[in-house]
Amino acid sequence: MIQETIVTSQNAEGLVHIAPMGIHIDGDRFIILPFRPSTTLDNILATGSAVLNYCDDVRVFAGCLTGRRDWPVQPAEKVQGSVLVGALAHTELVLDSVEDDATRPKLFCKAVYTVNHAPFQGFNRAQFSVLEAAILISRLQWLPPEKIATEIAYLKIGFEKTAGPRELEAWQWLMVVIDAHQGRSS
The missing domain is CATH 2.30.110.10 (Electron Transport, Fmn-binding Protein; Chain A)
Structure with missing residues (x-):
């Protein structure tokens, strides 16, 4: 595991x-x-x-x-x-x-x-999306641009439905890195 x-x-x-x-x-x-x-x-x-x-x-x-x-x-x-x-x-x-x-x-x-220290209240889909996008960030140098785009498009579905302020902030940080890697400005 x-x-x-x-x-x-x-x-x-x-x-x-x-x-x-x-x-x-x-x-x-x-x-x-x-x-x-x-x-x-x-x-x-x-x-x-x-x-x-x-x-x-x-x-x-x-x-x-x-x-x-x-x-x-x-x-x-x-x-x-x-x-x-x-x-x-x-x-x-x-x-x-x-x-x-x-x-x-x-x-x-x-x-x-x-x-x-505190109870775990469960993850929402936006938290999952941020975690998966963070894992993508750690592998940008190995992944083709189309794979990155496909994964982000899928993750955005759950993200957009359930994100709160923390997830929005984290997602924005990650998208800046992905955009820079792909040569786009955000």
């Missing part, structure tokens, strides 16, 4: 890095697969820890992919790391082992602390 989360990590000096990532879950193991080069990879290898933040504010996902990484954090409880202030829940991880790879190493982690 893959869960879309926000991974917070920090370097040895305490500088926090926030990144959206699909985390693989296999039983009680959490597998983080960052592509090289990666600040998340460097930080986890340096400190042996990370925090998974379960968040329903899709602006964090879209923001991280469009240069907006300054989200409020607070210290983690059990590991060297930080928790997103707006997280509904978080899981603190320690690095257990590494399966090295030149392109995408596997970081096998175990949970040492999990806590819920």
Whole structure:
């Protein structure tokens, strides 16, 4: 199973890095697969820890992919790391082992602390659309323009029916990046 989360990590000096990532879950193991080069990879290898933040504010996902990484954090409880202030829940991880790879190493982690902060009220279709568009943004260099246009057109259907202020803001950030990639002005 893959869960879309926000991974917070920090370097040895305490500088926090926030990144959206699909985390693989296999039983009680959490597998983080960052592509090289990666600040998340460097930080986890340096400190042996990370925090998974379960968040329903899709602006964090879209923001991280469009240069907006300054989200409020607070210290983690059990590991060297930080928790997103707006997280509904978080899981603190320690690095257990590494399966090295030149392109995408596997970081096998175990949970040492999990806590819920607020109830999850469910996603609307606009939130789903923003998450999927954010994933597209992370793959723009590999996808043909027609695939991007087709996906965005489909995602807009649910987005336009259910978006609130947060989703509208996140979507706008993502569309600016897509338009710039495709050589259009927004």
